[in-house]
Amino acid sequence: MKNQIILNLPVQDLARSKAFFAALGFIFSDRFSGENAVFMNIVGDTIQAMLTTEPFFESLIGKPVAQAKQANEVVICLSCDSREEVDTLIAKAVAAGGRTPHPPEDHGFMYDQGFEDLDGHLWNLVWVAEEA
Template sequence: MNSRSNIRLRILSEPIPGMTNKMIFVNIAVKDLPKSRAFFGALGYSFNEQFCDETAACLVISESIFAMLLTEPKFQSFTSKPLVDAKQSTEVLIALSCESREEVDAQVAKAVAAGGATYNDPQDHGFMYSHGFQDLDGHIWEVFWMDPSAIAQA
């Protein structure tokens, strides 16, 4: 492993001072909110209905991580920058950890079965295994598994 990998593993395995109880809400523009809800539901995710309406859906990723699926007009109301087509360009790579290699493969298979697509081949780095999918709007979701013993050794 190079020093950059060691730093990344150290950050993942050590608490960051002052960062407890933080939550993250990733805002994502979608063309068809009902279809996006169905897509992520097929992957096994749920929604916090308190924060859902005809313009937004709060996708629950974990206790402290959420993705706000916003219709394009709703998303556009938060920024003066123009929207980009995620199928033509990449703004972000959303990376989510999995419990095993099998879960990585299962998530990608579910995404493809629900109408998404893969955009690369699985990557096996020994200590880390990853693959990813594009959702219905072309946003890239990386799913990965890291060997816990590699984290402990770092």
């Protein structure tokens, strides 16, 4: 069996969220997708996300859905191949309706910037120099 990471993220508007992540270049699969969820490849076929409508997500967990625009439990961090890739993805996220919660941080050996998606989930993009 292949190891995978699959994030399950509740969203308010599935079509709008799919369009947002498509604008960033993420690829969607029909696998496990339907009217309540879409399956999104983040990094190849080893790290994916299942974007689910909030009511469907709530039916899976049996408790209220936390509103990520009000409080966050997790920050999803993705590594990038270069500073330019970080900046390009941030620009795409902002152009698609996301926002940046803080300016880029440049530590010389490491560069990062975050964005908040349409539902308030926080994503951090980071480049680290190989020699670090």
